[in-house]
Amino acid sequence: MSTSEKHPELLKALEEIVGAAYLYIGDDRVAPFVTDWTRRFGGPCLAVVRPGSVDEISQVLRACAAAGVPVLPQGGNTGLVGGSVPAASGGQPPVIISLLRLTELGEVDELSGQVTVGAGATLGEVQRHAVRSGWRYGVDLAARDSATIGGTVATNAGGIHVIAHGMTRAQVVGIEAVLADGSVITHLSGMLKDNTGYDLAALLCGSEGTLGVITAVRVRLHRPLGRTTVSLIGVGSYSEALELMSRAGVASDSNAPGSRLLAAEVIDAPSMDLVCAVADLPWPLEQRWPIVVLLEVVDGGDGSGLPLDESADAVVAFDAADQLRLWAYRERQAEAYGTTGVVHKLDVSVPLPELAACADELVALINTLPDVETFGIFGHLADGNMHVEIVGPAADDLRVDLAVLECVARYGGSISAEHGVGRAKAADLHLCRSAAEIAAMRAIKGALDPQRLMNPGVLFV
Ligand SMILES: Cc1cc2nc3c(=O)[nH]c(=O)nc-3n(C[C@H](O)[C@H](O)[C@H](O)COP(=O)(O)OP(=O)(O)OC[C@H]3O[C@@H](n4cnc5c(N)ncnc54)[C@H](O)[C@@H]3O)c2cc1C
Structure with a gap:
């Protein structure tokens, strides 16, 4: 039985919710959604749905929960740690929920310097929308015209202006999301003073699709900087x-x-x-x-x-x-490294006083690792963030990955500076998070997603 022949009742329900034109089944239709930007990660899905509203997303999640089928939220699929695509093997193939139809750009609130945007709007669209109103958005990165605002929130994206404005989490002042059971949480007032319990927006930042589907975000804007x-x-x-x-x-x-x-x-x-x-x-x-x-x-x-x-x-x-x-x-x-084949992309950060020693040790270390044909380092110096790119080892050979991550951990660094943990580093989370921290994260995951249907295999193995 092929993947799409399983769960006929769920597929029928999904078609009724989003309409036949927005339900993709079959290898050709789903191909752009099941392999990631690096071509290193990807696997089968049951179907791709492209809902057009929060209500449709809520219905999709309720239907998947009732059928016990996992879901995988996807934005621009520019993620670099395998979190935006299904696992190659193991577990049930998920329903991919593409957010690309939720592109609404709200009016800029001139008084507060904030704007609410749909999760599927690209980062570039949000930046240009802000500029048209005399403001600027504080996050920028090279994938700006494909990465969505929802994806950048879900990964707590960094980029090139973190030293000036902070990570994405620092921009988010409100959020709307659909949880695994289909319930919708909306907190988009953007009030700077609002001490009414847990900060769910901050929690969803960096959650990588494991806690809910982000449908809209309210972000702070900045005044133009000058030349x-x-x-x-x-x-x-x-x-x-x-x-x-x-x-x-x-x-x-x-x-x-x-x-x-x-x-x-x-x-x-x-x-x-x-x-x-x-x-x-x-x-x-x-x-x-x-x-x-x-x-x-x-x-x-x-x-x-x-x-x-x-x-x-x-x-x-x-x-x-x-x-x-x-x-x-x-x-x-x-893009340049992408032309060399499958790249082991290791996005790490270390405290600035340790950066020079760590970078020098990484270069010496990688030179000794097996099958390495070429490698290099580039990155966001001000944030202690190095992108270590290694070409040569097979896609599923994790020895170089582990060697680099262990080296970074010895310097007190992070195994994921800005790309997230995804599937690529789920087994390595313990290198920079304590057992107690991981247990607390698992408890939050279990409370919001008791069936473990939200992007399984991402963040935790
Ligand atoms: C050329 C290039 C340059 C890059 N430069 C940077 C950089 O400088 N800094 C940086 O931080 N990243 C960078 N990235 C990585 C990538 O662009 C970011 O991780 C981006 O935030 C991903 O957005 P996306 O919409 O493509 O998300 P996707 O790739 O679709 O998804 C990424 C993760 O977020 C989850 N997700 C996506 N949308 C939602 C949603 N609406 N609700 C819940 N979960 C969701 C997915 O399940 C997945 O786990 C770069 C990528 C490329 C290709």
Whole structure:
């Protein structure tokens, strides 16, 4: 019996809820939803539903709960830890609930500087909506035109402006979600003072589809920052990179006068070589450096916020087109590694004082690991966040993953800086969360999803 021939009554109920046009069954129809962006993760589903309203999502969850069938909420499917697609094997194939039809953009509340948006709106759509009203949204990342706001909340996405505005959780002031039993929780007033019990919005941030389906989010907006300068600067080591960043200052609140750091990114030489080859870009600096740092500084657009002395090997961009050209060296990294085959993508963070030593040890360590053909590190320097990309080992060979994560844990770091735990790191959660913490998380999961139907296999094994 094929997957879609099971549960005929549930499939009939789903068709009645969303309409035949929005129920996808069969390998061809579901193909775009069952393999992830990395091509490393994916597996069978029972069906894909594309509901058009909160009420339809509630009915879908009630029907799946009654049938005992798991559900998997999906946004733009740009997640990098296997949480957005079904497991390759084991367990019942889930019903994938695509949020891509919930794209409503509410009117910007000028008084509070907030807006409520549908979970399926892309990050880019929310950013442009804010700009049209004279505001800006504080989260930005390279997958902005595919990743949804619901997905960024479900993963507590970070991105390139965390040092200035914080992670996604810091932007969320209200949420609407459907729980596993179909009940709808709506708390979208956005009031800054509201001490009435548990903060369910914060709880759903980073829950990776394991506690409920996020259907709408109210986010805070920021005032425009003024003109920026972007620079690529060559340095000899991670220690020098950190020292340079520190001279550029630290982020502060959006009302602070003077120049301040909006982004500090790092790209090592192997990653630079790769992006230059794949994107047909020239090496941007005069000399070949082991590490290139990208700084974006809010300084009126005159370069005065950059910590460059006369000996620095740097390129500086003042206008928007030039700045995009420099950002491409960093933003096209994921795409560049994607062309090399199946990549073991390890998104980790360490306390800033430990970053240089940890990065150096990782490079030495990975050089000794079996089957590694090539590897590199790029990431969000200011947040202590390194993306370690390793090519060579088979997709299901987890030895390199474990070696990197254990090394990071020894430095007091996190095995997931911003991408989430997903399926990729569920077995490794104990490396940076205590048994008591994991038991508390499991208790919350059990209370909200007693049948364990919400994205099973993600976050916990
Ligand atoms: C080129 C590229 C660059 C990236 N850069 C960054 C970066 O800088 N920083 C960063 O943090 N991430 C980055 N990512 C990862 C990814 O874009 C983020 O994790 C993003 O938040 C995922 O959003 P999505 O809509 O694609 O979610 P999906 O991939 O569809 O889902 C991700 C997880 O969230 C859950 N989920 C999705 N929508 C909902 C919902 N409405 N309700 C409940 N659960 C839901 C899913 O079940 C899954 O567990 C990048 C990815 C790519 C491809």
